[in-house]
Amino acid sequence: MTKVKTYNKVLKKLSVDCEKCCGLCCVALYFSKSDGFPTDKAAGKPCINLMSDFCCCIHSKLIECKMKGCLAYDCFGAGQMVTQSIYHGSDWKSKSEISGQMFKVFLIVWQLHQMLWYLVEASSLVFDSGIKNDIDALIIENENITKLSPDEILNFDIDKYKSKVNNILRIVSKLISNPNSTRSSDKKTVDFIGKNLKKQNLDGRDLSMTLLIAANLEGCSLNGTNLLGADLRDANIKNTDLSKSIFLTQGQINSAIGNKNTILPSYLSLPISWN
Ligand code: SF4
Ligand code: SF4
Structure with missing residues (x-):
């Protein structure tokens, strides 16, 4: 592409490279148990599962433990950029x-x-x-x-x-956006939570910032569909070709439910949790 x-x-x-980071997302961010993190936690406080070497002690069990928030999170490489380039390898723990x-x-x-x-x-x-x-x-x-x-x-x-x-x-x-396939009501209808859109032709539609939480998108045609900022948490994208969808991020994919037949743009990867 x-x-x-x-x-x-x-x-x-x-691309995220956690080995070159000092676990920044696991400390700097506020997160809550209801969003699929281990516990409610204030920003700046280390997660209870963060070890002294900045690795996660339940990393291999994140799926089993249903840590959806941790699995979905993507820092867009900010972690290693801050640790290695901006702070030249220093970390928040040894330089409090x-x-x-x-x-x-x-x-x-x-x-x-x-x-x-x-x-x-x-x-x-x-x-x-x-x-x-x-x-x-x-x-x-x-x-x-x-x-x-x-x-x-x-x-x-x-x-x-x-x-x-x-x-x-x-x-x-x-x-x-494709004027022939974009419904004038698209931008008003920003809530597709739980909707069954199975096998619909959504080519060229502007679904940016749309709530697609738990929507069924299985087998939909999504060529040129704008998904910028769309909330795909628990959306069913099994057997769906998203290779030509636009403005997709790894975080969106990580938060959705796909399978080995889901096709992604070449610059994104299938989450291990889908296996
Ligand atoms: S901030 Fe990014 S690089 Fe650092 S641990 Fe989190 S996901 Fe990995
Ligand atoms: S459970 Fe692991 S990945 Fe999730 S915030 Fe805690 S240390 Fe980070």
Whole structure:
């Protein structure tokens, strides 16, 4: 796919590499038991299962223990970027004086990397050179921010940047949606929770930010379907071809229910929990 060819290096950077991280998501984030995490936990407090070497003591049992939140989480490579590049291998435990700052930086880099993921895909979807240049400029800006010092990253106006990214993604979404197959009511109907959409033709539909929790999408046709930010938790995507769906992330896939017949875009992988 063009996405992979053009921005291969960037995509590599966005792949999670927990071995090069100091368990940042297991400490920095707030999480709750009801979302499939081990317990309710405040941001900045280590998970009860995080060991001194930053490995998870129940890693091999996450499926068995039904830790859906842990299984679905994807930091877009923010963990290793913060640990290795921004803090040069330091960690929040041995340098407790930097822990608070490190967690805040992680949260910003996580958002930046998520936006970078979408921008890379957006760049591969448009042909208008003006829009393409705008996207590429945002990608360069994004990469430059993560080369800054922790203090500079914290002072960066992330909301302003986010608004520019959202704006360009809106433009791209509009350009790529298929007017013949997009129902005018799509953007009003953002709730498909538990709906049975089995084998429906959803080609070219704009389902961005749609609630598809526990929806049945088995066998649906999803070519060019925009799934940006769609909530796919427990959605049935067994025997479904998503290889040409747009703006999909690994986190969305991890949170859905598929099988070995589910076909994903080449840059995403089948979760082990589906075996
Ligand atoms: S922050 Fe990312 S790299 Fe670090 S442990 Fe979590 S998922 Fe792995
Ligand atoms: S259970 Fe394991 S993966 Fe989940 S938050 Fe705790 S240490 Fe991290």
